[in-house]
Amino acid sequence: MLTTMSEIRALGIQSTEMLRYQMYVLAEKHGVSEAARRLETTRKTVRLWRDRYREDKEHGLENKSRIGQRHPLTMPEDIQTAILEERTKRGNPGARTIINNLGLKYSAKSVHKVIKRHGLIQKPKTRHNKRKDMQAVKAAYHPMQKIQLDYKYYSDVANQHIALSKGALPKFEITARDYRAGMVFLGFTNYKDSLSSSIFADYVISYLKNLGLSPSDIAFQTDNGVEFVDPLYNGPTLFEQTLAANGVRHLRIPPAAPTFNSDVESFHNTIEREFLDVENFTSLSDFYVKSFIYQTYYNHVRKIRTRGNSSPVEIFKQLKGEIKPSKLCYIPIFCDAFRNKFLARQHDPPQSGYFKGLPSTISGRPKRFAEACPNCMQWI
Numbered sequence: 001m002l003t004t005m006s007e008i009r010a011l012g013i014q015s016t017e018m019l020r021y022q023m024y025v026l027a028e029k030h031g032v033s034e035a036a037r038r039l040e041t042t043r044k045t046v047r048l049w050r051d052r053y054r055e056d057k058e059h060g061l062e063n064k065s066r067i068g069q070r071h072p073l074t075m076p077e078d079i080q081t082a083i084l085e086e087r088t089k090r091g092n093p094g095a096r097t098i099i100n101n102l103g104l105k106y107s108a109k110s111v112h113k114v115i116k117r118h119g120l121i122q123k124p125k126t127r128h129n130k131r132k133d134m135q136a137v138k139a140a141y142h143p144m145q146k147i148q149l150d151y152k153y154y155s156d157v158a159n160q161h162i163a164l165s166k167g168a169l170p171k172f173e174i175t176a177r178d179y180r181a182g183m184v185f186l187g188f189t190n191y192k193d194s195l196s197s198s199i200f201a202d203y204v205i206s207y208l209k210n211l212g213l214s215p216s217d218i219a220f221q222t223d224n225g226v227e228f229v230d231p232l233y234n235g236p237t238l239f240e241q242t243l244a245a246n247g248v249r250h251l252r253i254p255p256a257a258p259t260f261n262s263d264v265e266s267f268h269n270t271i272e273r274e275f276l277d278v279e280n281f282t283s284l285s286d287f288y289v290k291s292f293i294y295q296t297y298y299n300h301v302r303k304i305r306t307r308g309n310s311s312p313v314e315i316f317k318q319l320k321g322e323i324k325p326s327k328l329c330y331i332p333i334f335c336d337a338f339r340n341k342f343l344a345r346q347h348d349p350p351q352s353g354y355f356k357g358l359p360s361t362i363s364g365r366p367k368r369f370a371e372a373c374p375n376c377m378q379w380i
Contacts, residue, residue: 017061020049121300146179148264149222159277174200177264183312198242199226199335199342207248219249363379
């Protein structure tokens with residue numbers, strides 16, 4: 001007769017019924033406590049199989065079906081149904097919220113078991129999942145259907161503090177970014193006001209018209225800053241009037257909600273990391289040329305992972321048909337060079353447009369812009 005669990009293991013005995021019979025034998029011979037100690041189990045288990053063997057001999061050592069058994073404290077079916085309905089129609093609330101909503105007297109653990117048993121446990125969305133969901137939203141737009149517009153301060157770029165103090169940089173960058181393709185359009189100014197915003201918007205709209213796009217299909221999305229709108233609602237600003245005159249819609253994001261303009265905000269982080277923290281500028285003309293080169297690189301060459309690992313120009317050409325890359329070579333505008341002309345134009349609109357946004361200090365040079373910077377033309 002085997003008397004300890006170690007002896008049973010040594011012989012490789014794995015029969016469940018034999019182990020249970022061993023419990024009965026040791027319990028009858030040495031008592032329940034000694035049997036439990038030798039077989040490394042609990043007294044309750046030894047007592048269970050001893051009593052079953054006394055009652056039904058060998059058949060008592062077999063497993064009994066639990067079909068039809070029901071604990072008196074089992075949660076009623078109607079309450080479980082109510083829990084599941086609350087879970088599905090309320091946006092997957094937690095167990096404690098369901099208890100409060102339904103006024104249940106069950107523990108959160110019991111309610112959670114019901115939810116888990118019916119496969120309604122959902123993992124919270126990660127940042128990667130949310131990004132993929134937004135990719136599907138953006139894919140439903142057409143190129144230039146919605147353009148996010150915002151200002152970037154250059155005064156908080158530590159690497160360019162000296163260049164800014166010497167006048168080699170403007171104070172502000174105005175950025176427009178297409179929501180679908182991710183293409184960016186840059187403008188620069190020393191005035192954060194509605195006039196600079198109007199000049200930049202009018203220039204971008206003129207560029208888009210030359211691409212064959214209809215202004216009625218374009219919408220500019222901005223925040224509620226005074227450079228775009230009048231917070232006191234006294235009337236439309238010059239920026240809003242400019243958009244209306246060109247037939248472009250104006251979308252305003254909710255107050256204190258910068259994430260609605262996350263695409264252009266993301267680009268501001270990128271241009272600071274890849275351009276402003278890397279380059280050194282000796283003059284405003286030097287900055288202007290280098291900014292044009294970086295913008296061309298970003299639009300034509302740089303792949304965007306969240307947009308199918310394609311460059312903005314590649315996406316634009318896929319969706320809008322074949323187009324010469326040189327036509328997609330947007331030249332940034334220095335808005336301050338056109339402030340007086342733009343105000344005068346409100347009363348007497350000229351026939352000709354902008355001279356590609358170049359300030360007089362650059363456009364007056366004898367060489368064309370492309371000739372002054374041949375490296376930027378290698379990919380277009």
